Amino acid sequence: MEELSTAYEPTQVEPRWYKYWLDLGVFKAGTERSAGKPTYVIPMPPPNVTGSLHMGHALGSTFQDVLIRHKRMQGYDALWQPGIDHAGISTQVVVERLLKREGKTRHELGREAFMKRVWEWKEQSGGRISQQLQIIGCSADWERSRFTMDAEYSEAVRECFVRLYEEGLIYRATRLVNWDVESQTVLSDLEVEIEENVQGELYEFAYQVIDADAAAGATELVVATTRPETMLGDTAVAVHPDDPRYTHLHGKKLKHPFLSREVPVITDAVLVDMAFGTGAVKVTPAHDFNDFATGKRHGLEEINIFNLDGTMNAQGGEFAGLERFKARKAVKKRLAELGLERGSKPHKMTLPRSQRTASIVEPMISTQWFMKMAPLAEPALQAVRDGRIQIVPEEWVKTYEYWLTNIQDWCISRQLWWGHQIPAFHCQDCAHVTVSRQDKVDACEKCGSQKLVRDPDVLDTWFSSQLWPFATLGWPKKTPELARYYPASDMETGYDIIFFWVARMIMMGLHFMGDVPFKRVLLHGMVVDETGDKMSKVKGNTLDPLDLIHGAAFEDMVKKALPDAPLAEALTKFKKSYPSTAQMGKGFSAYGTDALRMTLCSYSPQAKRIALSPARVDGYRKFCNKIYNATRFSLTYIKDEKPTGKPPESPKLLINRWLLSRLSAAVTASTAGIEEYRLDDGGKALYAFFWDELCNWFVELSKPIFIDGSAEAQAETRATLAHSLEVVLRALHPYMPFITEELWQLIPKPVGVPASIALASYPTAADGRPDAEADRQMKWLTDAISGARAVRAEHGIAFANRLSVELRSADPAARQVLSDNSRMIQFLASTDGAPVVAEPSASRPRGSTLNVAGDVEVLVMLKGHIDPAKEKERLEQRIKRVAKDVDVMEKRLANQNFVANAPPEVLTEARAQLESLKQQNQRLHEGLELVKELSE
RNA sequence: GGGCGCAUAACUCAGCGGUAGAGUGCGUCCUUCACACGGACGAAGUCGCAGGUUCAAUCCCUGCUGCGCCCACCA
Helix, strand or coil, X not given: CCCCCCCCCHHHHHHHHHHHHHHHCCCCCCCXXXXXXXXXXXXXXXXXXXXXXXXXXXXXXXXXXXXXXXHHHCCCEEEEECEEECCHHHHHHHHHXXXXXXXXXXXXXXXXXHHHHHHHHHHHHCCHHHHHHHHCCCCCCHHHCEECCCHHXXXXXXXXXXXXXXXXXXXXXXXXXXXXXXXXXXXXXXXEEEEEEEEEEEEEEEEEECCCCHHHCCCEEXXXXXXXXXXXXXXXXXXXXXXXXXXXXXXXXXXXXXXXXXXXXXXXXXXXXXXXXXXXXXECCCCCXXXXXXXXXXXXXXXXXXXXXXXXXXXXXXXXXXXHHHHHHHHHHHXXXXXXXXXXXXXXXXXXXXXXXXXXXXXXXEEEEEECCHHHHHHHHHHHHCCCCEEECCCHHHHHHHHHHCCCCEECEECCCXXXXXXXXXXXXXXXXXXXXXXXXXXXXXXXXXXXXXXXXXXXXXXXXXXXXXXXXXCCCCCHHHXXXXXXXXXXXXXXXXXXXXXXXXXXXXXXXXXXXXXXXXXXXXXECCCCCECCCCCCCCCCHHHHHHCEEXXXXXXXXXXXXXXXXXXXXXXXXXXXXXXXXXXXXXXXXXXXXXXXXXXXXXXXXXXXXXXXXXXXHHHHXXXXXXXXXXXXHHCCCCCCCCCCCCCCCHHHHHHHHHHHHHHHXXXXXXXXXXXXXXXXXXXXXXXXHHHHHHHHHHHHHHHHCCHHHHHHHHHHHHHHXXXXXXXXXXXXXXXXXXXXXXXXXXXXCCCCHHHCCCCCHHHCCCCHHHHHHHHHHHHHHHHHHHHHHHCCCCCCCCECEEEECCCHHHHHHHHHCHHHHHHHHCEXXXXXXXXXXCCCXXXXXXXXXXXXXXXXXXXXXXXXXXXXXXXXXXXXXXXXXXXXXXXXXXXXXXXXXXCHHHHHHHHHHHHHHHHHHHHHHHHHHHHHHHCC
């Protein structure tokens, strides 16, 4: 077809088809098309409204899209439920930053105006990620898209809160919590990330003993701490009860150097490790989790020394008003001045940081809302144990179980404005809390007072997302959608949110719907750079999927990834992170979505780390080009075909029987791969079929038929090619939706097919025809051709130089196949006329060399083309290799234990192999004899 | 302190109780009428180390080393 160029250009093709699919309504669930069909549902993990597409999205979305497209083609009513998460802290931080540029704060604006501002921002730039997911080809049912702060969704959130409150599973309590001083909100335990191996110092200072027994020589007690400033909140110093060094101090009191407070010495075997530090621990119950517990054990006072912004409050005495790390310096300075400093040692420690703001988390005593988790966790554990939910890969089951069996109550309130405000009303008169489904409550349910103030806090973002699988379908209303699409089939997501999201959805689904939210949890790994490092903005090793799709210069990419670094430095960093880019010149070319998707699919989903290699994407771009050109070639022969949709009836030609057999195997492997969440296996099976079997063998072998074959042979081959191409494009469609649609539209198809390949049926084994006999026979043919080609290549004989070839085999069936297909051998191996086919014999034509390929001996007349010395070397090398193999096999078969214990099929196989090796060995030796004649 | 994972060809990764695989890269040859984003042919691995189980171990078990991740309140 002249109008087609010789290279596939994805950027010209891809956008066109996405629009076509939208117009056709291909992605819609619950249409007439799928009426009465079984459902297949994947709830899409809703990306953050602040998000823009990163590799993790690209990976997950591609996997989900493959799954959903596959099931849709199989005829299921396939629903991929999309949506967006309001992402509490992240969004608030983004908008506050914008305000800051205008010189405003949210407090100046007030809550209502600020919320309005966030909504405006959301309308403008919050939907970007949905657009980007469409570039990836995601076939979600966009019209059903939900936002976690939609009115209906918010109603579900409130219903959930109220019910759990009524059931006693949500409560208020005053506890030591994780406080983020930057965003000034409490965080759940999960939102605190522990930075390990931080270089810190263990600082020692002395408390003076009141009423010291000077005779005993103990007038002070030295404590060791990593946080000297918290001594302002110390209400005890603990020593181990069995520590002989401090026995004389038991029951004594210490003088606080800065405050008019006496600090008792207590004994505590839980808190104190005698071997660590000085063996004496200062106890700050209000700002340390261990100390808090110790305080509870000993009835110690809890003194909060910090304001919510992390500065010292009035309890800090002379240090009041100082930011906590400035306070640390000041405290140390004063201690030194007072002569109480006792030195410091470098110390490796851990630092808790806020997941969102990265600021160091301050433990603070605070009244918050909590969710009781243990009663909810039990059914969630059961559901996985009894198989109602399957976790794939299985290795995650342990992690899931560990977390749920050791689960702590969840702090669900946040001191933010952006989110679902807690539906609780505090009575100003009796302090009773009224929780309600209504926005406005007139009177306190306890005392009737009308002086009610709504709780200002909002709920943790994850509180709303845990309802995703049913709140998106209309819960708490009993909608038809809820009845039809709950529970979902598969939940596909990254393993990093097992706790945040997956486990909680399971708990909520079981609690409110009485059924699991999905039947399988498919967990993929994290995309890392080519050297295995986590992608992070700090490292400048992030890859934008869109740069791989549309192409980009490295310079522009690193400017994006590391905007503050000098260009040369950023480039060096980047190239180090992606070694395969060294040979890529100035940047990525436009690999296209299909190439990126196929690449992502080629990594095993069970790998924890997926080290994305740009070179591999380039490889799959070439695959796209291959598909395109193979189709272009095929069209010249098949454009007038009228495929029936069924494989040709009883084909006679070996290559046709064989191709249909391989097609069947490839399609089976693809379906199995997709169903078992091994997209890598599925994709590779189709890749290998298309490139090796269809292009490299079938198409090449078909050429002589199309050139001078019989009319029947041509017709049968055309029909086989047309059918196989149509089928394999359908099989590839879930992985590579765009190119398959483009080409499928160009080729002849059976009458009555749908308007889009996305709605055509996914192939089954019956679209080909398994034929073990054809597979076996084909091997003789390919062996003969490869054998002849090898001789040619090894002697550097140009293809244009035709060579005489004789093929010998002891197997009459093989000889038959070789004779029947001698025209093909002639064409592919460039032989001088049809090769002679014969039985093996001791006689050899003068000037011939021999190559053994499987069961076929290939004799090639080399006279005039060959350097005898070279040939001798080649044969000797080969003999050496075979001899080694023979040796191994003989030893094995000589082992009586092996013969006695090995399974019969293994034994038979071994014997056959030895026989074959011996024969090869003999032939090669005979070949060596012939070398002498070559020069004559 | 617990738990999980990884270690296989130069690179990125599959795999498996029965003589090691893919893609990329590398070497040689070929512009043969789909594709040089191609074709043919080829080279390349002590399957991390040390033990054990087995007729047989890269695969199973134990220990070790290196790397990564998760959970956990050691000042």
